[in-house]
Amino acid sequence: MPVKANIPIYSIDKFRSPDEKSILFQVEVFDANRHFQVSYPHRHDFYEVLFLTNGSGLHIIDHDEYYIHPPCVFFLSPGQAHKLELSHDIEGYIFLFTSEFYLLRQNNKNRLLEFPFFFSVEQKNPPLLLKKKEDIDFMKSLFQRGVNEMAQKGNPSEEIIHSILDLILLTCDKLYPEKFRSLSGVKGHILAKKFLYLLEENYQNNYRVNDYAEMLAITPNHLTQIVKQATGRTSAELLQEKLIIEVKRLLIHTSMTVSEIAELMNFPDQSYFTKYFKKITGTTPLQYRKKSMKST
Secondary structure, three states, rough: OOOOOOOOOHHHHHHHOOOOOOOOEEEEEEOOOOOOOOOOOOOEEEEEEEEEEEEOOEEEOEEEEEEEOOEEEEEEEOOOEEEEOOOOOOOEEEEOHHHHHHHHOOOOOHHHHOOOOOOOOOOOOOOHHHHHHHHHHHHHHHHHHHHHHHHOOOOOOOHHHHHHHHHHHHHHHHHOHHHHHHOOOOOOOOHHHHHHHHHHHHHHHOOOHHHHHOOOOOOOOHHHHHHHHOOOOOHHOOOHHHHHHHHHHHHHHHHHOOOHHHHOOOOHHHHHHHHHHHHHHHOOHHHHHHHHHHHH
């Protein structure tokens, strides 16, 4: 039953220790004793790399479910909603970082978008499954080195932490399955990812394709062409899909009224919102909520 007013969005400061004023990164052991308590589902405004070495469970990212089969690595981009259902014997590591921290030492400001596991144009987030012992051991050593550096007296070395993060991302990039990176060489791939990035940041504003095209300094037709080429769907279709997914999530996971959701998503009124939702899904928002509650 919905109990929350809205799905929380956490900044990286939520995960800082009491003696830290502000952070741009965090590396720590991830297990049942992890001291940061969060509500699920939730979103981040930062990136996350979750390396699990033991245990089992389910990781729900946006509208997709992934069973946890360690050793595996999950990746989260800013704006994505996720929920973890974990066994008591879960073990691993977690690396949190902002784009500001990573790009500070990068000449290529599109570098994060070039990784296949961030802002995937396929809008899928399958984990990287590690199979070779040398890869597993190397990944463990990188995360453990990051944990050790965070534990140093005084401030941890940002240069060392950044180098460790870079090695983790580059290693995962090299090992990531080819079938999930097939579009990485497509013309306009980065531009399509920028569109998805803006969509995550602005979906509540209910912007039109023209608005996003203006943000990207291109024409609406060019944006639609690029997005269609990279994803197989038009920018308008992705806008609609994102909006409906977010509305469904609010109906299932929050106690917000239909009127409140319509206002949050910048619809002119509840009546228009209800008609729009029914046209796309074949059911009204209240009918969808009641049906979802019965199935849980």
